[in-house]
Amino acid sequence: MTLSGSWTKLDMPSLPEDHRLQSLLTPLLNRRLAASPRPDFQDSPYWNESFFALSQCRLFRDASDEQRQTILNDCNQQILEEAYSIEKAGMAYTAKMSLLSESLEERMVYSLFGADEATHFQGIKLFLPSPVSEVEQPFLSFLSQLIDRGEKPALLFTIQVILEGWGLTHYRKLADNCQNPELQSMLKMILRDEASHHGSGLILTDNQDWTRATESEVTETLTSFLNMVRCGPLGIVSAFERALGDLSKSQKRVLLAELKSEEQSAQRLELLKGLMKGRDKLINQLTKRDCFRPMRPEESV
Ligand SMILES: [Fe+2]
Ligand SMILES: [Fe+2]
Structure with missing residues (x-):
């Protein structure tokens, strides 16, 4: 069976705060989510400089206190924005998979997962320091198109085996290094x-x-997905540019090298390959396409 159309609608509008549906939704969410206080993000970022390897970068060390703060806050915001959009897309994904289910139990599983994703979405939203910017990220438009157009067998493998398998390592790393105990326990629940x-x-x-x-x-x-991973932490490079102004190609190259972009991507690509275990034909195809080779900084910029 095929379902087509736009499912993810990442730009879907929110209802006004005083809408009656909000007062119905809040207790439903609170039943699943211990409401957590929002700390002052400016004074204490959720993840510190060393989590992002910022202090290894010359440009960061040479920046003013204010610029350093801006870069760090930007990197923190990016992590939560990405999680926010992934959880939002997760609600659409589980709804689509519920309709495509082939047994009652499968449909029950996806209905329950849908409630999980709504809870995760709200949990992440509580901790977002600033409203989510409308700029479309390449990874999110990739995810959105995949959910909209993907056929069931391909979705099961790419989303649940690969992306959610990868998400486990990602959320674990975020939880282990998070400096805010409330957010840390939220991330552990999501995990x-x-x-x-x-x-x-x-x-x-x-x-x-x-x-x-x-x-x-x-x-x-x-x-497409592996090619994004191969590029390394380009989001951090953008955070530097937003704080310091445009960087030259050679500055970006040095920055990526200081961030150990190639080593970081190599680790991620190896992990992703591990999740494909047993699908030898697929691994061979992707290897032939150079998909498991991290890009050198000069290729990424
Ligand atoms: Fe999920
Ligand atoms: Fe989730």
Whole structure:
């Protein structure tokens, strides 16, 4: 069965604060979510300089206190904005998969996961220091198109096995290094839920034979995704540019080298390859396309 159309609608509007549906939704969410106080983000960032390896960068060390603060806040905001949009897309994904379910139990699983994603979305929103900017990020438009257009077997593998499997490591790293105890416990709750989202993906794709169409859909999707990972932490480079003004190509190259971009990407690509275990044909295809080779800083900029 195929479902097409726009599902994710990442730009969907919010209702006004005083809408009656808000007062119905809040207690529903609070039942699942211990409401947490919002700390003063400016004074105490959730993740510090060393989490982003900022102090290894000459430009950061030479910047003024105010510029350093701006860069660090920007990096913090980016992490939460990404999580916010991923959780928002997660609500659309589980709704689509619920309709595409082939057993009652599968549909129950996706309905419950949908409530998880709504809870995660609200949890992340509580901690966002500034409203989410409307600038479209390449990863988010990739995710949105994938959910909108993907066929079920390809979605199961790319979203639940690969992206949510990767998300587990990502959220664990965020939780382990988070300096705010309330946000840390929220991230740990998300992590527990995501483990079962990934686990169900493994069960539903186990030994599943792919048609040629699915094989090529998965290969194309993962080629786009891996190429983004290969580029390294370009979001951090953008944070520097927003604080310090435009950087030359050679400044960006040095910055990426100081951030150990190549090593960082190599680790991530290795982890992603590990999640593809058992799909040898896919791994060979992606290897032929150079998808597991991290880009050198001069290629990324
Ligand atoms: Fe989630
Ligand atoms: Fe999830």
